[in-house]
Amino acid sequence: MEINATYNSFVALGDSFTEGMSDLRPDGSYRGWADVLADRLATRTPGFRYANLAVRGKLIGQIVDEQVDTAAAMKADLVTLVGGLNDTLRPKVDMGRVRGLLTEAVERLAPSCGQLVLMRSPGRNGPVMERFRPRMEELFTHIDELAARHGALVVDLYGAPSLGDPRLWDVDRLHLTADGHRRVAEAVWQALGLAPEEDWQTPLPPSLPPGWTSRRLADARFARQHLGPWIGRRLTGRSSGDGRAPKRPDLAPHEPPTGP
Template sequence: MSFLALGDSFTEGVGDPSPDGEAEFRGWADRVAGHLADHVGEVRYANLAVRGKLMRQIVTDQVPAAVEMAPDLVSLCAGGNDLLRPGGDPERMARVLDHTVARLRAAGSRVMLFTGVNVSTGYMRTTIGLFARYYMNVRAIADRHDCLLVDQWPMRVLTDPRAWDEDRLHMSPEGHRRLALRVAEVLGVPTERRWDEPWPEAEPVGWRQARREDLVWVKESLGPWIGRRLTGRSSGDAVTAKFPEPITVKGTAAPVTPASDRNVT
């Protein structure tokens, strides 16, 4: 089986540091490749996702390679960075996504799409309506093209703060782990754990501690993010895809085989 992941930081795995040092981040897609390999024995896996990429960049830089590779399964999540910018148009993003999915399906690949998590607090409060409109279109596109759909919107377990990294934009390792289990479920791949296991009871956070955490977030995450937007820079400007060519993932406990065992072609 072959699996190719396309997208931005969500699919690159930002927020989930790689335990083996082979890449900066692991993420749900690498974990899914491991689940698939445990199920079928071996998977050819590539990940072209790069943090900060807009829809047009994903379509221009990543999709042609996916069409050429024509893997059995392509995951595609794009448009979030566009909607966080001024003038984000969910209907325009949906039209581009629809055309892109048609290209991937015509190449013979099964396509897996995603909605996002229903988080309407903090900086997302003013944009959640745009995202909701976009995800309604994503569901319609999935139906129209017979795609797999990982609908995160009703996954309340992912609204827990512990599912998110300190930057409050990317998932934490536990968030990525739970999402990978949900993706495996959508794919019909059995796993030993469940994505919707209840979280352990959390220690209450006092008002002063919460405000200190807010200040740290503004300084270390929100401020730099705004700065990049004002100067036209992206977090992915100097980043390249971690697995631009397919690697062989074998059915072991590790989500990606060590470099010495990889069969890269």
């Protein structure tokens, strides 16, 4: 990897994590770490182009079928691929198939771009996630192996204690807040060899833990508003992204933001 390289174009593939949930803009759209990264790269390079093909809820097979060939044809300087985690959170999953599809995606993307970036996704602690942790870690081990074979970078967010802080996660407990997404963008920025602007692993200031009553009320609200519907979609094979198009389907010019 060329340190402090210039990236003229960037394509992001994946699911809700890369689409940007739950980093809401005032207009109700999602920003997310990939948009933040694109904004920062655009400030360095006139004529910078950016596409974000990620759609919430997508499984790795859908990413391969719907996003990989499109991204490969764009021949971007930088491509990020984050996928497979939704598969590990299904009630039943064939991890051999997940590994095979991820391998197929990397083999098609790596030769077509200047730099491919993979991730070990962040994960907060909690009883719901503990059930799926062995699958997640199997996925991340495979990601490390693929990166070593194909010259990809791996951004290790899973091993960062700072991103395990529940205050960096939305009330749905599945998606990062704006601060969490900003930290992810900084982690990728630094992995690309660009000059750090902050320490993304700095923990949040200590705070008093919520009381028992507050925790139980939050748990009940989470189960009613998020966990129940999420389980229902998993059991019926539905996805929050069904019928949804990518927010930036074309590799188009991207201007850095001018406001605060």
